[in-house]
Amino acid sequence: MATNPLSTSTTTIAQLESARNLALGDARYYNQILLGILPLISGANIPVELQRWGADFIAEAFANPVLLPGDKQTMAIEPSKDAQNMTVIEALKGYLETSQDAAVVRSVVQAAASVYPLVFRHTIVNPSDTQNWQVMAAIKSNILRRMDSAPPGVRICCIKFVQRVIQVETPGLISDPRRPEQNEISLALVPRDHPLLQLPNLEAEASGLLDRLLDILQSDISDALLVTATLNSLGTLVRCRPVIANKIISAVLNFNPFKLANSPLTSKSKVMMKAMERTGRALLVNLMKREPGNPFNARIQQYVERMARLRIEVLDDTNRKRPAPSEPTDGFDPSKRPRLEAHGQVVGAPPPGPVSFADLYTLTHDAGAKSFDVQVIPIDTVVQIIVPMLMRIDKGKMDDAINTVRARLLTLSKLPPQPTASLSGPDDDDYEPDFAPREDAEQLSNKLANAPPEGLDVPPSTSLAPFKLPQAPPITEKELEDYGNSTIRRVFDTMNALSTPAKKTKPGFNRCAASSYDREAWMTIIARLATRAGIGLGDEEEDEVAYAGGPVKIKSEGKRVLKSGWKLNEAIREMLYQHIMADWRRRIDFATSWLSEEWYNDRISGDFFAAQTRKLNGNGNGSTAATTPQTPNYTKWVLKLLDSMLPYLESNDKGIIRFLSEIPAIDEQILTRVKRIAEDPERVGLTVNVLHYLILFRPPVREMCVGAVEDLWRNYDGAKTSTRKLLLKWRPEVLQEELVKAENAKVNGEALGVGGPVAAQDEMKA
Template structure:
């Protein structure tokens, strides 16, 4: 028992470390697995802790998905043991962990078809979970529903069928190649369709298990939002679902709770669908369904209050109203009698309790935590009370109160003034503050000498200075810098697009970075932080090499790369509208590289002093950033997007490697004309790159058969000798027909 508690204490310490920083998960998981495994002879408490830890670990968003995927492969054997366990809490946590791990293993198998062992273990876990879905206890079945939702999500095609436009974070069937050897496309799609039918059948089966039906309804919202392919099928099934079916059975308190739970969950699901897709064609059906369900709920729960109550028959054979019309004499009504108050002190409860023997006298209203619910109950109770009885009860309470006041004044003893004064002088509690009048009365009884003696001595307050903050470590500086960068880009994402400006701002590299505090100003600040801040350009006393060494120790290069990654992601999120920001960023990178090159050349001349030494190789960031942006644009751009022409014409420097991307883009038949249009524009309006444009066009003409007709039109004007030497054709007449032969 002692070793088990000691192990749990150590495991909790490791868990707390990982919760503080998600980067520790990859190092903690390998050390935890040998302790929590079933084959490691671990106690039941340790196994439960291990299952909860795995479910919490892979549901945490604080560590990278790529690292999480590699760690998921190592926990598969342990997870298989937990799924086959007999303890319900272990099985529930294991199924929740499997729901988080399944998409990660699925994406790993797509990229690595040779890892059959991992997929076999994952398939075994999936089969075990699906077998438990219909026969396990309710808690385990709810976890199985969550796992089935994840399987349907990853094995159903995504929102777009174009692989170039797929979201890498949204794992779906669209990422699976049609000829995958380990996970065939058709088998996965059929399995997902069957599991979805199995999930929807839960809505139309036994309604007594409201927990399972509610869990199923809660999982359908994500499927409708992220998988439009199956959204209509799910909505049709939900619109055929009747959450008020149990209203036909006896309305026991349990059935009332079940009906209200199912009805509210269904209404919340459909209302969210209406909010997310206000223009959908199925919204009319949803509105009609919600109105019909509202009427059914009113009929089911408010039937007793809507119907007219049955008439109360008179006990003596004649109604009171009829007696008045017939002129009959009414029997004298007896006024109710109430017991008097007990002697001595009386509480409010005794004053207002007219019938101490009734059951309502012992009812404690403090059990109502909801104040609105208590008000609704009181209003309905007051409506049902007879007005005559209520007036009689009020008069009785008023009479009892008057009697109590008379008795209290009659039996009150004459006050003892001396004793009261003594008590008042002796009773001075410290916790009750004195008001202004008491302070004045007390000071009047004290002489001026006593007041001067009791006065506080004058004291000068020394200046207070906050202690200096402790110095930050390199890791803290790096972490705080990354958090600042994330907050800056989150603010940029929430910022609106700049309005049309009537006055053109001053341009150039020496312009103020932030004069208007708009989106463009913040982008300029971020790009200059990434380029100029870690380069040492503002410190003329230090050389480039010394600055590089100093920055490498401090970690500023890592922050600069983090800013560049943030700029890239921000631009690519809406690249058509933010292309001007990309051009501005590349201009800053190019300008920074030029300054680096000039500083390095100046340093080389001062150090070499005319001696024959090799020049330093300065590798800038402009080309790397330009190629990265261009590769990202080429993946999404279409043949009709002329914005690529603007981008290529406004970036500050172009070389052969950058223009080779146009050749790669021309491999798509739909984008050949766009690639050649870019080369034509650069040839006409950027003379320094004319030769490179013609070289790329010639290479495209030689290697791409589909681009030959379009490239030939420009090669005839720009480089005709290529066509004459290699691709010239001649026509030969043979038997009166024309035959085309290549020149040898």
């Protein structure tokens, strides 16, 4: 019995859909699934349904943003596991040569637009692989032949493919020459002696395709789909390829979307012109926003304004109505106002009869100001005027105006409703309009039937019970950590988005730390959040403070800490550390500012706990060890930063000198890290320069630094020459000791080495 091919195709597609869902869940399966099903979805005798599914799946796989470009490149040229050893690009070529279905061709062209840059990069790295490049060239030729004669949907996809070819075959910017795999794929990556990719041929092809693409804006103006697709593709080329941006912008400025207005206007032609004009305007406006200093911006602005006028003239002429007459806001003609004032009406007071909001809130006596209609002012201009005006308004005048309006409102609310009376004088005619209702009896009965019942507007006698929100569920420690970390990341994102101000605040102790909304202010805020964020949170507890005299438990007065394992200040400190180490040479000022805040906070906390310790010991006499100021947080993070910086220091690096000169305190642990630099023979001079700078410009730590120099002299053989001059000036007794050892060695007949005690003796004699 013969098998129904339609039923077989349906069953196969159902099985393939399950594999597709697996790949959508995890992008790592795309390569295995695609190479496994390639024989089922490609070939001359495959049903159209399977061809459509296969072409859609290939286009979807190479357009997936989760899949890495390297994996996509391998997937495009890797052969399948069957006997045919077919690759993906060969399958795409087979689709284009055998299939006549528009849906299949459309998906194949979309996949080719994604695959072409990958094969181009593979050919750059592997110049001997001629087969894959020849297959890709055949696909490109087939698509370009279809560009003028294919159905509209396929032609739109061909425009996208042409845009991608132009982008690849045009020189682009190289961000990092040392890592070509991370640069954008362009003609700039191709060597001049490449055997397959000839630079003159590729440049000429890209120029011709660009002219072909721009020609659509002039010749195929009757097809709005192609024009809008072309305009959408040109935006990427202008942004990514500056070398051809001027040519593209000039072509767009010469494009007139209202050429169809010369022919008889129809609803279809109006919609087409609106779509083309809107797409072109969006392209040019985005270019102006992206590059405010572009020399084309003046021409672009003129073009946009001209297109706006043409749009009104061409499209809105038949629907334009006569504008409403300009009338005063209070309903009276200015010529009648003097007659009203002559009859005793007070200007500025609410008139008798119906009162408008303008009459209620008008406080001026100027007739010209009253008759001015503020609705003619654009809303953006109103906002720009009102905000500064409200900031500078006098509070007393504002209160007087509010009281005046409130008195008017109370007066009007107490007056009984009055019928509309004629405000004209005795010279007016006796015209009396007929105010009788024009509805018939049936309309009046329907209106009364639909009216709400009487008494509905009377407020209820009983008051509503107070509404209380339900208690929020308790937050878990995991949620607390996630919410806290996301909040900290948003603060850092805000700081990174701000640029360094052109005019910095004058330094000094009289300035405010965060007086402006700039990067420096956010640095100060983040540093103080890290050092002082734990105060005032959680329940009162006893703090166990470690000092030289032993741990001391002190009940914190008003200090509250979080009971959970996650600490806000520690999380901020860790993110501060990561932010600084991402570019520590440029962010040394941020590091020193943060460490200064840590040192200050540790000293303030140390003084507080020392006072509490003296109270516990009685009579205010605490032990000297217990009251010694400690800086635990400062010491921890300055050592962590130093440990991370030391591996990246160069022999002539001045960043470490700046860092150590600006931090608030230096102790033996920091100097131990500095001496560790001398373990590298090439950086001994850097270590001595750091210690020399600290000896000269930080007198409080001079003795410790001289001791460190002496330690280098005694324990590091490669440092004797560079440290001899410092010891000769600051601690000559060390060289004297070496001289004594040299004399004893002569007496005992020991041999002396060059550059050792003999050199020390020469220094002392000099």
